[in-house]
Amino acid sequence: MKFQIEDVTVYFPYDHIYPEQHAYMVELKRALDAKGHCLLEMPTGTGKTIALLSLITSYALSKPSSLVKLLYCTRTVHEMEKTLAELKLLHRYQRLHLGDAARTLALGLSSRKNLCINPAVVSAENRDSVDAGCRKLTASWVRALAVENPNIPTCRFYEDYEKAASDAVLPPGVYTLQDLRAFGKEKEWCPYFLARHMVQFANVVVYSYQYLLDPKVAGIISKEMQRESVVVFDEAHNIDNVCIEALSVSVRRQTLEGATRNLNKMTQEIQRFKNTDAGRLRAEYNRLVDGLAQRGNLPIGDTWLSNPVLPDDILKQAVPGHIRKAESFVSLLRRLVQYLKGRLETENVEKEGPVAFVGSINAQVGIDQKTLRFCYDRLHSLMLTLEITDTDEFLHIQTICDFATLVGTYTRGFSIIIEPFDERMPHIPDPVLQLSCHDASLAIKPVFERFQSVVITSGTLSPIDLYPRLLNFNPVVSRSFTMSLTRDCICPMVLTRGSDQLPVSTKFDLRSDPGVERNYGRLLLEMVSVVPDGIVCFFVSYSYMDGIVNSWNETGILKEIMQHKLVFIETQDVVETTLALDNYRKACDCGRGAVFFSVARGKVAEGIDFDRHYGRLVIMFGVPFQYTLSRILLARLEYLLETFQIKEGDFLTFDALRQAAQCVGRVIRSKADYGMMIFADKRYSRHDKRSKLPGWILSHLRDAHLNLSTDMAVHIAREFLRKMAQPYDKTGGSGKKTLLSQEDLEKVGNGSLGEMLF
């Protein structure tokens, strides 16, 4: 369908549109008009992605001069593919209406692991080794050698891509990662380098958060994007954590040992070069005198990492004299590693600010702040000079330099915490030195400054006023939309008491109470006998899950559960979890029924959907607070209070509730779907906790469902499931319109236009 929003003609590939999608588009359009940032919350299953894509591309089509590019950031490769598939549909529709005027180039960009088509390289098990494998074949010096000696292997796809030179372009269209690989295979061009090249010319780029937020990657991939681009962060409820992780480094004993090995190897290499090719080192020295700005001159294949957010003037400064020489730089790094080793020996927990830390480095090993700042680039340059291709082995020393540069650059918003052992296992020494970033706004600041419109959207952004404070920006539009439903297809409940009427909670003092564990067990047992197909349970932590599953096993509850449904458990091992999920789905498909035990904040809670019969019920056992005694969290809370005046209680509750909302939100993925959510903890019945849940859950949380015991919950579940199994009218009948056709929209459009005029 085709309709007007103010002065923009929107092309929407479906015949009907939900009212909230329309409202979403109107708000988004206003934000684009105002050239500002916006925050939009809309429940999952209402077609957020297609609304975003169709509005922004239509906007670009109707105002060709105003918008240059859409940068769409997703969290996972799977979401990336889904987005591109939607875009394909949209593009086909636009082509149908506009013909060649709608020609666009849209593509996904991912790591080599997902794009490489060289069978020898892509078979490596992890991302870093694929990257290293690629570099071994494509680095400029390797290729130079290969010209002389045909026995040295190169990648034929890359060679062909290089040969095609400026002819190597993608014709307009929408390319998923799969399409890119297919195209690459057909033309025998390397899809990874082709995609990276084409990103500059594309109208729509879909890639992961890291390409914009992680300063190391952002520098090379996203630096050429125009200011007029629109940046979209989808599923952005955890964006502050992504930002923080991008700037946090932790150093363990293994890291330091690895770094020492790396340094030894580098010394050997330097020695070898000195004997054979002293000119190279000399040339590097000269280059460094000119400053770091030379990086642009290096061929694209070799610039694999760039410096963290450095102020521009540093890039133009010359590298400090005493680290220009390779040997002196390596010996400086040795001193730094030695110093860190010494710090790790400590028996007590230590906490320091960056300034004090740099001061102590300067005093003890004589490295000043400015030198530290250059470590990352200097290392990078040295590795190029030494022609090191197996970068995956040199990760340790890279971590150290990353650390040094961050410490040297920032004086606020960070702290350095050294813990000699894990809080929870005090008898096992496991010293770790963490540089933790407290300020999410640091990493995202350049994005807000560089681009004129940044859209942050997710199904759960409640409370919506906290995000601007955390990320330190001013949105022109911030709104939360609710879902228009033809029937009450979600049924949230707060369970406060077990079957014996005693309160249940994962509160610290009640946590290990056998009564609470038994009550939780009884709840699940009752539920497996009334809920069909899949049930998902979320626990507050791995250790809590282990404990409670053990106790259920001992008391025989687990066995009784197994009579009704099979039980699958998420573990920290990704492969195991994937296998468990796979079998869980199979059990749901064939009617055997299954329960999946999972952990809030785990991989499953974040990225896996339990829609339709894969999740008819989700139980959140307890409130998923962060581990409140963690030093990093305490430091962050302190910082938040000082800098943004966010109270620690507020932040903890906000963080716990958004995790809980995220977990239970997994169960509803579309309007035709239905599901129940049980919040099994008495603390959820309190207003301050409950009110932080997203509006679309709250609006279905009836007063009578706020303080239930197990038997009442079972009764409600029975009724609900029976009601939901009845056939229903998808369009919502006569009374409540939940699907709008083109005519409806025109009517609405006239009405709203009239309203605005008055």
Add this chain to the structure above:
Amino acid sequence: MNHIEHNNGKGKRLNREDNEEDDDEEEDERDLEAWERAYADERSWESLQEDESGLLRPIDNKTLHHAQYRRRLRALFSTANAARIQKGLIRYLFLVIDLSRAAGEMDFRPSRMVVVAKQVEAFIREFFDQNPLSQIGLVTIKDGIAQCLTDLGGSPESHIKALLGKLDCSGDSSIQNALDLVHDYLNQIPSYGHREVLILCSALTTCDPGDIMETIQKCKKSKIRCSVIGLSAEVFICRHLCQETGGSYSVALDESHLKELVLEHAPPPPAIAEFAIANLIKMGFPQRAAEGVISICSCHKEAKFGGGYTCPRCKARICELPTECRICGLTLVSSPHLARSYHHLFPIAPFDDVPPSHMSGTHHRLPNNCFGCHQSLLNPGKYNVPEANRVGFGGAEEIGLKMVEEIIGLMERNGGGNMPGPCVACPNCKQRFCLDCDIYIHESLHNCPGCESFRQPKSVAAVQE
């Protein structure tokens, strides 16, 4: 609104995990209000009605139910009429009754399986009433094993007796086993017969020995139409099974809904396209044997005295019709059976609603009585207000004007007094009927009394001319 203030106070307090407190007493208080509020929102007392003497009257849902019934009737009629759908009149139906552990649950009183047995009994009778040419077999699932309780047959009594004798539940349910068993039986049915399975499923899980998807495909290939009625919730595999094989899937809300759902399967379903080719079926119409003759019965294999029928081809004795001759395999029916099946193909059109305004005018030419039962349509029997009472209201000046208004309003709402009750009219003969007659005509009679009684003289007249 005490509790709200209390909550706000709590919210302001620093709420770290460790220093939370709870006041159970106060929460209990709030709890009471919470459930009270749910009832308050529904305002159920407003639908209560009083009769003239101030006594509470049972809530009258009759009109509502009737409206639902008519909607369904109309939907059925429109689909049947739109394309003149061919219907499968000769049905071979297996009723699968789930007697696994879940059938013992008490959410239906006294237990699911008792309720199911009751409905199955009603269904079997209704089924043979509507489909005299068809046959039913019973299968139960218990302890993960499917068991054939009765073979395909046309005698309602023997099925009912077999089921009621076997009513206990245990173990898991296995839909795959049941389907496999039923498939083996139904695969031998000749191609003019319609193969159907109706599963009454209490359990929410099915523990299968193999891949149920394969079994479903097998049933699909053999053109077995599988329908499921669930007793507690929607199960994916059941929905999948029904979708694949063209059956219907429904879940019962309560006992009366369950009855409705089960009985929906009694009228013959539309024929499956590939079987819809017309072909001739050889049938025998046996004679009733003379009283007092002793002969060996072919169905029970014992000497029987009197009654029974004789197969016209092989002269064997059969106890009941319809059936298949055990000796020569001929389908044996009686002619009323065939005639009774006829109405499915040519149903009576649903009657139209008559708007109340048409009724009120007494000058209207049509009488204000139901054509079927001759009850007055103005004051349907039970709402008749005695004459004396009405006079009493008329002269009640001392009660006060307001009171009278109230009473009249109440009477109007009740459909009492001189207000017309709901009624319907046949689109062909324009005769009016009350709601009870409407249901009776469409469900049991299958003839419109108006049309029948007016056609007679006309056709006679035509002959005379």
